[in-house]
Amino acid sequence: MASRTTPRAQTSFDENSLKDPALEALLDQRYEADLARKPLDKTYRELHAAAKAAIEHLELPNGLHRCGRFVIKVSPVGEREISFELPSRINISITPAKT
Secondary structure (H helix, E strand, O other): OOOOOOOOOOOOOOOOOOOOHHHHHHHHHHHHHHHHHHHHHHHHHHHHHHHHHHHHHHOOOOEEEEEOOEEEEEOOOOOOOOOOOOOOOOOOOOOOOOO
């Protein structure tokens, strides 16, 4: 299991300290949920990649195909160029303090 972070003194001159127990509790819950999720995400990504590789190996024609309780849809996606604009926003990064 991953080690928990512990509160630590200010680490830089431009760091502001927030005294908000409710926010701190919410951030702790978020951190614990993130630790629990990461191994599952990795496992899913690996299994998804393996399933896609197995399907591609079959060289199925375009259309719908049934495999047990799953429906596999095969359709071509042509090359295309995408252009878009992103609106301005505030980026918020939340990371545990290094101990």
